[in-house]
Amino acid sequence: MKQILLFACVLALSFGSASSVFAQGTASAHNLIDIAYNGIPVTVDGDLSDWDDAHFVFMSQDSPFFLQITNGQPVQGVPDSPADFSAYFALKMTDEAIYVAARVRDEGVPLFDQPAGPNLAFDFDHISLYLGLYDIGTRPGSPHIEGPTTTNFNHINPVTEESFESNRHYRIASQYDDTESTLGPDYQLLLRAVEHDPATFVSRDFTYAGAYVDTTLGGTTAAVVLWDDELGYNIEWRIPFTSLAGKIAKGSGPFAEFEWPLFQPADGMIIPFDVDITDRDEPSPPDGYIPNTYLRAGQYPALWRDAHNFGMRGRIVDLSANPWDRPDSKFYIDYKPVQNVTIDGDLSDWADAMFYGNSQDHPHFLQITNNMPVQGVPASPADFSYYFSMKMDDEHVYFALVVRDEGTPMIETPATPNLAFNYDHMSVYLGLFDIGNRPGSPHVEGNSPGATNFMFTNPVTEEEFEASRHYRIAPEFDNTETTLGPDYQLLIRALDFGAIPFVSEEFTYNGAYVDTTIQGTVAATAFFEDENGYFLEWKVPFASLAGQISKRQSPFADFTWPLFEPAPGKIIVFDADVTDLDDGDRGNNRYLRMGRYPALWRDAHNFGMRGQIIEAGLPSTVSIDYTENRTAERPSSIELSQNFPNPFNPSTTIRFALPESQQVRLSVYNMLGQEVAVLVNGVQPAGVATVNFDASSLSSGMYIYRLTTGAETVSRKMLLLK
Numbered sequence: 085m086k087q088i089l090l091f092a093c094v095l096a097l098s099f100g101s102a103s104s105v106f107a108q109g110t111a112s113a114h115n116l117i118d119i120a121y122n123g124i125p126v127t128v129d130g131d132l133s134d135w136d137d138a139h140f141v142f143m144s145q146d147s148p149f150f151l152q153i154t155n156g157q158p159v160q161g162v163p164d165s166p167a168d169f170s171a172y173f174a175l176k177m178t179d180e181a182i183y184v185a186a187r188v189r190d191e192g193v194p195l196f197d198q199p200a201g202p203n204l205a206f207d208f209d210h211i212s213l214y215l216g217l218y219d220i221g222t223r224p225g226s227p228h229i230e231g232p233t234t235t236n237f238n239h240i241n242p243v244t245e246e247s248f249e250s251n252r253h254y255r256i257a258s259q260y261d262d263t264e265s266t267l268g269p270d271y272q273l274l275l276r277a278v279e280h281d282p283a284t285f286v287s288r289d290f291t292y293a294g295a296y297v298d299t300t301l302g303g304t305t306a307a308v309v310l311w312d313d314e315l316g317y318n319i320e321w322r323i324p325f326t327s328l329a330g331k332i333a334k335g336s337g338p339f340a341e342f343e344w345p346l347f348q349p350a351d352g353m354i355i356p357f358d359v360d361i362t363d364r365d366e367p368s369p370p371d372g373y374i375p376n377t378y379l380r381a382g383q384y385p386a387l388w389r390d391a392h393n394f395g396m397r398g399r400i401v402d403l404s405a406n407p408w409d410r411p412d413s414k415f416y417i418d419y420k421p422v423q424n425v426t427i428d429g430d431l432s433d434w435a436d437a438m439f440y441g442n443s444q445d446h447p448h449f450l451q452i453t454n455n456m457p458v459q460g461v462p463a464s465p466a467d468f469s470y471y472f473s474m475k476m477d478d479e480h481v482y483f484a485l486v487v488r489d490e491g492t493p494m495i496e497t498p499a500t501p502n503l504a505f506n507y508d509h510m511s512v513y514l515g516l517f518d519i520g521n522r523p524g525s526p527h528v529e530g531n532s533p534g535a536t537n538f539m540f541t542n543p544v545t546e547e548e549f550e551a552s553r554h555y556r557i558a559p560e561f562d563n564t565e566t567t568l569g570p571d572y573q574l575l576i577r578a579l580d581f582g583a584i585p586f587v588s589e590e591f592t593y594n595g596a597y598v599d600t601t602i603q604g605t606v607a608a609t610a611f612f613e614d615e616n617g618y619f620l621e622w623k624v625p626f627a628s629l630a631g632q633i634s635k636r637q638s639p640f641a642d643f644t645w646p647l648f649e650p651a652p653g654k655i656i657v658f659d660a661d662v663t664d665l666d667d668g669d670r671g672n673n674r675y676l677r678m679g680r681y682p683a684l685w686r687d688a689h690n691f692g693m694r695g696q697i698i699e700a701g702l703p704s705t706v707s708i709d710y711t712e713n714r715t716a717e718r719p720s721s722i723e724l725s726q727n728f729p730n731p732f733n734p735s736t737t738i739r740f741a742l743p744e745s746q747q748v749r750l751s752v753y754n755m756l757g758q759e760v761a762v763l764v765n766g767v768q769p770a771g772v773a774t775v776n777f778d779a780s781s782l783s784s785g786m787y788i789y790r791l792t793t794g795a796e797t798v799s800r801k802m803l804l805l806k
Contacts, residue, residue, distance in 0.1 A: 119175045
């Protein structure tokens, strides 16, 4: 893998309910997953068919974030390939418990050995979940700082009120903690990966809660089942929230008398977490040590027994209230007005993007094929697997691929783009319109079972014609209530564009009724250093998907396709598939698809994925006026005016001024020093601006609002009276 630069700023996202309005600034896509809450009931038996609504994260050393996890340093125990060791991981919740699932490929020695005690399992096959059970909300980074990285912490025993110093910091209830940013307790939960029958599973023999809790874990249920071919295993683990509440520390520990709070999940909460899965294939010799192999979600080094900076965010989605917002089909698309992406095959500028990992080990793989036989199933994730990502700015959509292909990566393809389907290529089936809160796809193919052909109206001649394939058009000309805009099927051949000059019309294709090559796109590819795979970047202007782009003889020849305008909060529909063909495999290509439907070929069918556009930055419920209220005056220093009105209920206006464009953070704190709102966070232009702050969610009392730049900090007080 190429070196990927560390993206050190971990950002958070807060949505609230499904009807949330995205305000100025939203969040980073790269570390956000959805947690299904009140979804399909889970039976702990090692069968993952009841995880159909879950978001599974693919963990392998091909992940663009893998080197970030190690801070670019050499890694002990790197897997040989995704066949040697890779995994899918997901979380679900009910009111009573959190559920953990993993599907682990291990072609060495799956479920290797077991130590005598759970707290000695770190070097053996196991799964560890580093979990913050509290709502992180809109905070820009982790509230968790390990003692040795700054100074030691002084904890307060809530029973005796005595304080003690520690260099490891596991968070406790907010009313007893000693830092401004802490919201609740952290846990490091470990389960040994040995075959577990839930009927005979003894939680305290095989589980462990690390750090100051430092005890075995009671009341959990687990199942670990070896695959039929013995090349991997499945994990299911149910952890009641009551097992993580009350007095759970060892009686002799400094936390022995702490009453850990009971977590109550709710729709829209954002919780921080990390997870790692460890593989061990052989014992260390008496005179040496063989390092274990580990894979981590998140972007920080091994946590061992300490809560450090959580790398992942889990958004809780209540499916009983939002059945359309299923985590299994959600994909977050990073948006900026202008993206800083260079099309060169180097993905270091994609560190803020979400990557969807795919292989035939995916728990949804058979659903993609509707449980029918599949031509060209990959031999393993080493034979064929990939990571896919998407970004947008005001003028372009960007695609990125990391493809593991230990056969013949980027095999030669035919001269004509529209014949590339059986060769190495990427297809993206894209609906460029905002689907919003609609419960299902608005796309039904004319000759699908139970459907009839569609009657289209030519917007120029006003004549009608029948179609058995349905690519959506501008809403004012469409004939169904649910259609919102046009669809596209965008294809790019996977070739070595370092050796072949890229010409958009020669290597790209727009299928179905448009049925033409695409103009004005830019692409680049690069091989892995060991040539067992490749990277691909593709930039497509929205303008190339607008106007009259179909072939002249097509019934859509006179259509004017609308120009898409991305914005945070819009939800588009899409599918994507990547196809692999190796030497001698003609007619037996392998494909892996995002979404849940068979090969679309040249037709828009039922889109399986939803892409939610989010903007890097902090979410905010405030409105900020940078046009009418910002004047040409240039103050000589930063200014922070008294809010008006003051006292206020529930909203007030805050005015600030800057002598020059600079990085600014405007935050609100309670009298305990806890940050309760972030109103502005980012580079702001010189001049005067006003911020309207709504404190409806806060209780009455005195608050401090603080304006911070790189050189100065100014604070004022305000009084909320309800």
